[in-house]
Amino acid sequence: MAKLSNILLMLQYLQTGRKYSVKELSNLLEVSERQIRCYKEELDKSGIYVDTIMGPYGGYVLNNSIRMPLRHFKKSDYTILNKYINQEKDSKLKESLIILQDKIKGVYISNQEKITLKDDLLSTYNCLTRAIKERRKVKITYYSYNKGENERIICPAEMFLFQDGWYCAAFCLLKQDIRHFELRRIIKYELLKENF
Numbered sequence: 324m325a326k327l328s329n330i331l332l333m334l335q336y337l338q339t340g341r342k343y344s345v346k347e348l349s350n351l352l353e354v355s356e357r358q359i360r361c362y363k364e365e366l367d368k369s370g371i372y373v374d375t376i377m378g379p380y381g382g383y384v385l386n387n388s389i390r391m392p393l394r395h396f397k398k399s400d401y402t403i404l405n406k407y408i409n410q411e412k413d414s415k416l417k418e419s420l421i422i423l424q425d426k427i428k429g430v431y432i433s434n435q436e437k438i439t440l441k442d443d444l445l446s447t448y449n450c451l452t453r454a455i456k457e458r459r460k461v462k463i464t465y466y467s468y469n470k471g472e473n474e475r476i477i478c479p480a481e482m483f484l485f486q487d488g489w490y491c492a493a494f495c496l497l498k499q500d501i502r503h504f505e506l507r508r509i510i511k512y513e514l515l516k517e518n519f
Contacts, residue, residue, distance in 0.1 A: 326362075329352050329354060329358075329362060330362045330365055330366065332351075332352060333348055333352060333359070333362050333363075333366075334366065334371065334385070336348065336351060337373060337383060337384065337385035338385060340384070340385070341384075342376060342381075342382045342383065342384040343382050343383055343384075344381070344382040344383075345359050345360065345382065345383070347382070348383065363375075363383060371385075371387075372386075372387065373385055374386055401424060404420055404423065404424045405424075407420055408420045408421060408424065414471040414472075417466075417471075421466075421508075444489065444506050444507060447506050447509050447512055448482065448489060448506060450512050450514055451479045451482060451491045451506075451512075452482055453514065454479045454514055455479045455480065455481065455482070457518075458478075458518050458519055459514055459515060459516070459517065459518055459519070460476055460477065460478055460496075460515040460517045460518070460519055461476070461477050461478075461479060461493075461512055461513065461514055461515060462474065462475070462476050462512070462513040462515055463475050463476075463477060463504070463509050463510075463511065463512045463513075464509070464510045464511040464512075465504060465508055465509055465510065466508040466509075466510055467508075472510060475495055475496070475497050475504075476495075476496045476497070476515070477491075477493035477494065477495050477496070477502070477504065478493055478494040478496070478519040479491050479492075479493040480492050480493055480494065480501070485503075488505055488506070488507065489505070489506040489507075490503045490504060490505050490506065491503070491504045491506065494519075
């Protein structure tokens with residue numbers, strides 16, 4: 324999905340008619356220059372021919388016009404849903420709002436903006452990183468798409484960023500398996516004294 328999203332974003336830049344060097348596109352898309360060349364090759368295979376201008380001031384330019392659907396989502400569309408997600412009591416409607424928010428994040432925010440840890444997530448992040456460092460269990464109330472809110476006791480192992488969201492990889496005592504917990508879906512947390 325990230326590859327397709329990057330190719331579409333590269334095409335969007337090239338549609339302005341401006342010439343972009345491989346290095347410029349590499350910086351804009353935050354991928355290697357080699358990957359930019361692969362994206363160009365994929366576009367060529369799809370029948371969207373990107374012209375290459377050789378030389379020290381060369382680059383890629385799109386001479387033919389391509390009709391692409393416009394992206395109408397804004398960051399405010401994504402963040403405004405937080406208010407309604409937090410207030411919603413009906414679990415099915417809450418799940419639908421979260422899925423809608425994820426779609427907006429995938430369409431607009433990916434490759435456009437970096438979502439930094441907000442204050443409400445920062446304390447959760449700090450608690451979990453402390454638990455990892457001190458090898459302590461954490462009791463969490465987690466919102467699951469299919470089961471709603473449920474309590475878990477986890478042994479956090481690692482924090483990672485995936486598709487602009489922070490996750491914690493942890494051993495879940497309830498499931499007796501490694502699970503990935505998205506920080507924004509951790510409603511409550513408590514650092515336990517018990518070590519693992």
